[in-house]
Amino acid sequence: MAFDFDPVAPTYDRLNRIMTAGLDRRWRRRAVQALGTQASSLRPHPAFHVLDVACGTGDLSLDLLRRGHRVTGVDLSEQMLALARRKAAAARFQLADAEALPFPDASFDAVTCAFGIRNFVHLEKGLGEMLRVLKPGGRLVILELATPDSPLLRPFYDLYARRVIPLLGRLLARNRQAYTYLPASIESFPKGQAFLDILQNSKFKVQNCREQRFTFGVCRLYAATKE
Ligand SMILES: C[S@@+](CC[C@H](N)C(=O)[O-])C[C@H]1O[C@@H](n2cnc3c(N)ncnc32)[C@H](O)[C@@H]1O
Numbered sequence: 001m002a003f004d005f006d007p008v009a010p011t012y013d014r015l016n017r018i019m020t021a022g023l024d025r026r027w028r029r030r031a032v033q034a035l036g037t038q039a040s041s042l043r044p045h046p047a048f049h050v051l052d053v054a055c056g057t058g059d060l061s062l063d064l065l066r067r068g069h070r071v072t073g074v075d076l077s078e079q080m081l082a083l084a085r086r087k088a089a090a091a092r093f094q095l096a097d098a099e100a101l102p103f104p105d106a107s108f109d110a111v112t113c114a115f116g117i118r119n120f121v122h123l124e125k126g127l128g129e130m131l132r133v134l135k136p137g138g139r140l141v142i143l144e145l146a147t148p149d150s151p152l153l154r155p156f157y158d159l160y161a162r163r164v165i166p167l168l169g170r171l172l173a174r175n176r177q178a179y180t181y182l183p184a185s186i187e188s189f190p191k192g193q194a195f196l197d198i199l200q201n202s203k204f205k206v207q208n209c210r211e212q213r214f215t216f217g218v219c220r221l222y223a224a225t226k227e
Helices: 007-018 023-033 059-066 078-087 123-132 154-172 178-188 195-199
Strands: 049-053 070-075 092-095 108-114 134-145 204-212 218-225
Touching: 007 023, 007 078, 007 154, 023 059, 023 108, 023 134, 023 204, 023 218, 049 059, 049 123, 059 070, 059 078, 059 108, 059 123, 070 078, 078 092, 078 154, 108 123, 123 134, 123 195, 195 204, 195 218
Parallel strands: 049 070, 049 108, 070 092, 108 134
Antiparallel strands: 134 218, 204 218
C-alpha cells in the first residue's frame, strides 16, 4: 500500500527546507533545467505542457510555471494537492495514481517527478505510465534521494538519516513514523546504474539516459528521452 502523505502535508515544506538546508529548492531548479528548454528561456512556453507526477505541495510545479510552461500536477494525497493549488494557482492539479495515469498516450511534452518515485508501490508500472503519456522526443526528468557512494561519508549520512531526521520529524512534524520511513525508503530504492537499467528496460524505448549527482550523491537526477 502507498505511504499516506496526508498527515505530513502541513509541515512538509518546512521540514524539507530544514532537513536539506534549503538544497531541495536548488535540486528542483536543476530538474527544470534538465528539461532542456532553457535555450529559449526568455520566451514563455505556454504550449509546452509538463506533467508533474507526485507533485506533492507543488514546489516543482511552481518552478515549471515560472519557466513559462503549462503544468498539470498529479498526486495521491488530497492534503498535499490542497497546498499545491494555493501555491501554484496557475497549474492544474488533480488526484491521480502515477501507476494508472488518467491521460491518453503521448499527451505531454515532458514529465517530471521529484522525490516521488521512491514511494511508488510498483516502480516499473509507474515508470511505464510516465513514459506512456510522454510524447515521442519528450523528456522524462526524475529527482530522487539516495545514499552517498563514498564510504567516508557513509557514517555521517547514517547518523543524520537514522537519528537526526526521525528526531526532527518527531519534534517538528509530530510524526516520527513518517520520518523513519523516509531514510528506510531511500536505502531500499535502486540508485545510479541500477535505476538507469530499470529505466532502459521499460517497455517504452528511451535514449540519452543519464544520471547527475548532486551534493555527494544524496540527490540524483535521472533523465531520458522517449524514442
Ligand atoms: C516526498 S513527496 C514529494 C513531493 C514533491 N514532488 C516535492 O518535490 O516535494 C512524495 C509525493 O509522492 C506522492 N505519491 C506517492 N505515490 C504516488 C503515486 N502512486 N501516485 C501519485 N503520487 C504519489 C505522495 O502523495 C507525496 O505527495
